[in-house]
Amino acid sequence: RKPLRRPFCSQLSAGDEDAGKLDPFLIYKDSLEEAGELALNIICEIYGYNSRDDEYEAVKEAVKAAKQHETPCMSVLADALMNFPESDEYHLIGRKLGRKIKNLKEVGMAKLLFGTGKEKGLGFDNLLNIIQIQNIQMPSPETPKADYTQEELISTVLMLPIGAFAKTFAMSDRSIFKVVLFDE
8 A cells, every 4th residue: 555645635726737737637637537537527517518509529539639639638629529520410510619618717716627638736645735715716506507697607617617626536446445535
């Protein structure tokens, strides 16, 4: 069994130094299938796509391309969308969505979601992981999802990779008892 390191505290912010630290392909670096599923869920949650939308199918194809890349990450997924061949029926949809993603990855807390594949991720072999996200803006429970501001939408979407990190941390080295707590 690997010895666990000391407690790890990560205060994530919208700064460039934390960009990509919640990229699904970094969180699930040992499971491209789970990474791809999380990436698809994040994009669909941000833009409101469902399985009946052409954008959903385009993202699924881009996820497939990202998983085959030497450094899978959300930036590669955006590039894959932008590079559908002109003969592909999803060419225009992909370009539009890829452009949206490239613009979004430069905005505030959304930077945390879009890595390049070269970031140092959060630690899974620490005795204790404390993740604090600065300036997160959770919507009021009474606010309908359709009325979320962009900051509120991104804040709620950030819970997906944070939950995935918690699950991956809890499931690593199952011989060690772990507790996961979320506090707003």
